[in-house]
Amino acid sequence: MRVLEKKDSMRFKKKILKILNNAKDASRVVAGVSTKNKNKALSAMAKALLKNSRYILLQNAKDISIAKKKGLSNAMIDRLMLTNKRIEEMAQAIKAVSGLKDPVGEVLRKWKRPNGLVIKKVRVPIGVVGIVYESRPNVTSDCAALCIKSGNACVLRGGSEAINSNLAIHRSIASGIEKFGIPREAIGMINVTDREAVEVMLEADEYIDLIIPRGGEGLIRHVAKNSTVPVVKHYKGVCHLYVDKFADLKKAGEIAFNAKVQRPGVCNAIENLLVHKDVAQKFLPGVARALEEADVELRGCEKTRKILGGIKAATDKDWYEEYLDLVLAIKVVANVEEAITFINKYGSSHSDAIVTKNKKAADKFLNNVDSSCVYLNASTRFTDGYQFGLGAEIGISTGKIHARGPMALEELCTYKYIVLGNGQIRQ
């Protein structure tokens, strides 16, 4: 598959719709493939990645060279870069998916009506999942594996800066699946770097059942605004830790440190620390020292700055910010109610935690913080498919519709009602 040049708009659109149409047709087939064959196909995908690693690295080198010429940042180039080790990790990730439980066909509920009708609510694949993503090439194989295992076809549309890497990965993983009854079109790839290709996908509700954007805030907002296809948003993580008046302050300090420092560049790390006014004086100096020793830049509200001294003021913009970095904003609050209101205003409905020994405060927090995952006395860093025991996830949903929190294999499915009768008609 070569990179298409966008010559005339009609032909361009037609080519993309053809890929989508093929994926739709393929989705009807994948939905019925046995667990055994899906796992064999995943195994073949992993092997093909390793077998073609030299070719993939070669194609990746092209992307890297273009990126360097374009003057992309080192961080961007690092995200783009593949190595033998990274390709091995990608293969490992596919194998891990093959080890997960097949969600398809599970009877979620079954009951009998007084007229004898038997109703079964059965888990089935969604159909065609469109993935629109940015630079990391591993997303190509990760998402393809999750979609195949959950009986879906996928259509992948990676960033233009990774096009050669993505095409090479795609060619490798899609080549060996036909042997196991899965059409190669079930892993569709848009081989067009033009941005207009995304617009075609976003309006193709005839072919695509769900779009998952993976990337920065700009991409996600663009997709949500322009898509007629349903979107599950995996939005930023502005996560909070609230240290209550009745907290075990030693544990609170350990959790605050872990949630900020253990891996600051991920969405479930905290960005804002809220502290009850009655314990701020006792709690903040110690935790601040530990954080500063780990190179965390602290910013604070007025009260925090009085206690800590010498730290930068946090602006309103700070509270909304996903730093993804060693920066933490701290605010002293009057009570658990203020913490809840603050989190519901500035947070991103991702993961928020309270540390307290008081049941009333805990219940109030857990019930009223409107986030996907709410924690009592634990680090927000556990919001993760594997940490939850759900397996690999396609993202952490910050929306409320269809999927919330880690979106794993079950959430890549929907359900249908199968109604069994023996001639029933409605009176």
Add this chain to the structure above:
Amino acid sequence: MRVLEKKDSMRFKKKILKILNNAKDASRVVAGVSTKNKNKALSAMAKALLKNSRYILLQNAKDISIAKKKGLSNAMIDRLMLTNKRIEEMAQAIKAVSGLKDPVGEVLRKWKRPNGLVIKKVRVPIGVVGIVYESRPNVTSDCAALCIKSGNACVLRGGSEAINSNLAIHRSIASGIEKFGIPREAIGMINVTDREAVEVMLEADEYIDLIIPRGGEGLIRHVAKNSTVPVVKHYKGVCHLYVDKFADLKKAGEIAFNAKVQRPGVCNAIENLLVHKDVAQKFLPGVARALEEADVELRGCEKTRKILGGIKAATDKDWYEEYLDLVLAIKVVANVEEAITFINKYGSSHSDAIVTKNKKAADKFLNNVDSSCVYLNASTRFTDGYQFGLGAEIGISTGKIHARGPMALEELCTYKYIVLGNGQIRQ
């Protein structure tokens, strides 16, 4: 609440956003109201409808008079018209909702991780549900009742032709709920007839968590195309009955008749009848006679017309059409595979049935027809919240994301993860 005149655009938008913002604030309160108080509030809503019936009828008369002046069709005027009996039915419907099980707070799953974290997946309300609907004023009270019972706030935006009726119903039902701890803003109503009000709602993802359009195809397409808020579509019902080669033809005839004639104006009535070629000659004449005696107009494919004679030809447009009327299109197909392909192409993913005694054909059909509800040997007319035993529904979802088929109280909820720890940090 008076009908707002749209004078200047900024002020107009601000007024609407104020209603939405109030609903968001109210949603945080409703989410925590006890089942007992929600049921009391529903009871008060039902009583208020009856108590204010004279006022509601008076306001309805205004709408009817305007509609007549505008020359609306008799069918439209009938949909708009309220009577004492209809108001009593609306009150009954609210009472029925109060009798349904409260879906909020149910622990869907609970498990313990090796590190001691206890994870609970708990059903919680969605938040604010926006309902955009057309002429029937009973939608106002039906949707408000379902949203309150499921712990949600709602924002209602009915059709301009029913504005006086809707405002009167709204004033009645929203007035008595505060006594039970539910802010009256939890039942929000857009008191602006201008179409621009809908556009403001569709972009208000800060305040509205889900939009449900209820009405014709045009409305639903418009909402799906322009909304940045997630939409659950309750789209048209182009439902099929397929009579297999191995069908009990007596049952098949009864089911065909029931699915078309018992109530032709609803979405779960069939529009297309598919018949296996080997039984067409035997099956069609009898069923056609019965249908024609019930004033059903038949349209057919070439083979059907050869068997039946004298009926109109069905065009490609016919197969896509939701007649909502005593019209049925008939096609002879070669096998179950052709039936499946046909339904997946022309159907609307609503409800489709097969009549057969053959297990293989049945399984193929039930697994491969990509619809919300698939039936074996029963009428499609059972796709209905009460018929399924789920209670009143807010609509029949023809989408695949979040809710499929009858969307009842449970589907008006989402879930959150509550994670209980004792100091766990991530290694």
